[in-house]
Amino acid sequence: MAEGFHIYINPIACEGHxxxxxxxxxxxxxDEWGFPILMSKEVPTSLLGHARRAERLCPTLxxxxx
Amino acid sequence: xxxxxxxxFPRLSYGGKLAxxxxxxxPVESLTFSEHMAVFGSPExxxxxxxxxxxxxxxxxxxxxxxxxxxxxxKLAAYEAYRGKLIVVANGSEGEFLSHKDELLMVRHPNLxxxxxxxxxxxxxxxxxxxxxxxxxxxxxEAMQSALSDRCxxxxxxxxxxxxVPEVGYIAGAESAVISAINRQDGRPQYFPDRPILxxxxxxxxxxxxxxxxxxxxxxARFGATWFSSVGSFGDLGTRLLTVTLANGNYAVLExxxxxxxxxxxxxxxxxxxxxxxxxxxxxxGQIVDAQxxxxxxxxxxxxxxxxxxLGAGVVALTNCCPVIETKKVLEYLAAExxxxxxxxxxxxPELSKSWSNLSDGNVSSKSLSRVTELCDQxxxxxxxxxxxxxxxxxxxxxxxxxxxxxVHQGGNCSYRPTSGRLVPYPSRLAVR
Numbered sequence: 001m002a003e004g005f006h007i008y009i010n011p012i013a014c015e016g017h018x019x020x021x022x023x024x025x026x027x028x029x030x031d032e033w034g035f036p037i038l039m040s041k042e043v044p045t046s047l048l049g050h051a052r053r054a055e056r057l058c059p060t061l062x063x064x065x066x
Numbered sequence: 067x068x069x070x071x072x073x074x075f076p077r078l079s080y081g082g083k084l085a086x087x088x089x090x091x092x093p094v095e096s097l098t099f100s101e102h103m104a105v106f107g108s109p110e111x112x113x114x115x116x117x118x119x120x121x122x123x124x125x126x127x128x129x130x131x132x133x134x135x136x137x138x139x140x141k142l143a144a145y146e147a148y149r150g151k152l153i154v155v156a157n158g159s160e161g162e163f164l165s166h167k168d169e170l171l172m173v174r175h176p177n178l179x180x181x182x183x184x185x186x187x188x189x190x191x192x193x194x195x196x197x198x199x200x201x202x203x204x205x206x207x208e209a210m211q212s213a214l215s216d217r218c219x220x221x222x223x224x225x226x227x228x229x230x231v232p233e234v235g236y237i238a239g240a241e242s243a244v245i246s247a248i249n250r251q252d253g254r255p256q257y258f259p260d261r262p263i264l265x266x267x268x269x270x271x272x273x274x275x276x277x278x279x280x281x282x283x284x285x286x287a288r289f290g291a292t293w294f295s296s297v298g299s300f301g302d303l304g305t306r307l308l309t310v311t312l313a314n315g316n317y318a319v320l321e322x323x324x325x326x327x328x329x330x331x332x333x334x335x336x337x338x339x340x341x342x343x344x345x346x347x348x349x350x351x352g353q354i355v356d357a358q359x360x361x362x363x364x365x366x367x368x369x370x371x372x373x374x375x376x377l378g379a380g381v382v383a384l385t386n387c388c389p390v391i392e393t394k395k396v397l398e399y400l401a402a403e404x405x406x407x408x409x410x411x412x413x414x415x416p417e418l419s420k421s422w423s424n425l426s427d428g429n430v431s432s433k434s435l436s437r438v439t440e441l442c443d444q445x446x447x448x449x450x451x452x453x454x455x456x457x458x459x460x461x462x463x464x465x466x467x468x469x470x471x472x473x474v475h476q477g478g479n480c481s482y483r484p485t486s487g488r489l490v491p492y493p494s495r496l497a498v499r
Contacts, residue, residue, distance in 0.1 A: 008259060010257040010450075011257065011407070011408035011409065011410065011411075011448055011449055011450050012255075012256065012257045012407045012408055012450050013257070014408070014409060015409070016409050031409075031410060031414075031444045031448075032444065033409055033410070033413040033414070034409070035409035035410055035413075035448070037444065037448070
């Protein structure tokens with residue numbers, strides 16, 4: 001896991017606010033109940049800023065970038 | 067059973083009834099501490115023997131018997147960096163409703179499990195140990211408690227009994243749920259994506275191993291790799307405990323030499339292929355297999371993996387009902403057992419169960435079929451524990467394996483007769499309860 005950043009979603013903390021999918025539609029879509037599905041775990045450098053913003057703005061702090 | 071003994075079987079069912087040269091029934095009587103010492107000898111010379119343990123495991127991999135079949139040597143290696151800091155747990159929570167082997171093993175061989183825990187824990191200088199038991203099962207709790215008092219502090223670290231939170235049910239045996247219960251939290255699974263678990267029991271690194279794995283380890287450490295692997299075939303070594311459950315709820319716990327044909331196991335139980343329509347292999351996270359196929363499979367994890375199956379925690383449940391209806395029942399059960407913590411499980415499993423009932427109840431169309439697939443694709447890999455994945459695996463496999471029977475269900479038909487009164491009769495001669 002040394003190279004690059006990855007997205008992790010804590011499925012217990014996640015309450016399905018869906019903000020991550022609004023801010024990072026390139027990597028996250030929502031299932032029919034409004035919970036995030038990762039299209040890719042890896043965050044390309046070009047999207048790192050957006051991913052960080054999604055991490056910061058998740059109301060339940062369920063999104064982690066590391 | 068001495069190391070020089072040529073009797074390599076039965077092992078965990080030592081003293082039990084040999085049903086065939088490859089299958090033995092586990093007796094229910096508990097071996098007292100003095101009987102245990104007389105049969106197996108003292109474990110003390112294997113305490114603090116990391117090198118010895120690594121050698122034995124190196125020559126002969128011991129795969130975990132809790133369901134995930136994880137190689138014990140890898141677990142040992144992963145926790146070695148945390149020597150002197152860790153907590154070890156013997157997991158006997160047996161949340162799998164169809165499994166009874168752990169319960170029976172704890173009653174029969176409490177000291178062998180404790181030996182295994184002490185040998186593994188002391189090799190890593192563990193701080194403390196726990197034996198984690200299903201709160202609803204009194205007998206193993208009493209047997210383990212009594213064994214612990216008989217050992218009068220022989221073990222190199224303190225060992226305590228802990229119990230599951232009864233309301234949690236099926237998923238109480240998941241590692242993160244075990245840690246939650248020992249830490250006196252709600253006993254539900256937690257989000258622990260990384261292994262090894264570094265902040266587990268009392269926020270310490272926590273190594274969890276199934277009770278059968280530990281009992282097998284206790285034998286392996288004592289008698290050595292050559293003895294251990296002197297039985298077994300089809301890529302699997304040693305013996306395995308198996309719970310064979312019948313649709314009426316009766317069951318037998320058997321010790322089986324790895325690689326034995328399921329046909330032999332069923333045959334010693336007096337069950338013929340034509341009495342059974344299908345079996346659930348691997349427990350509720352497993353797959354339903356038609357009898358014809360099941361009778362050709364073998365009790366070997368590598369063999370089953372190759373064939374696309376898993377032994378799970380050593381569970382096979384037989385029925386003579388319709389596999390499509392059986393799938394429906396299992397999916398209903400899993401949906402009801404969700405801890406309700408993760409959205410995809412809480413919302414997804416009831417929906418998956420509903421979509422399957424829809425097929426089973428006669429509404430079979432390309433739309434209702436693809437609804438099952440669509441739900442599986444959405445749910446897979448998205449829970450904190452393995453529950454959603456278990457349900458998806460079952461639904462996907464039944465969808466492809468029993469497609470023809472699903473199509474028969476269109477309009478409310480079924481190739482099998484109604485379930486009532488058609489359960490496989492349980493043979494009493496191998497009754498273990």
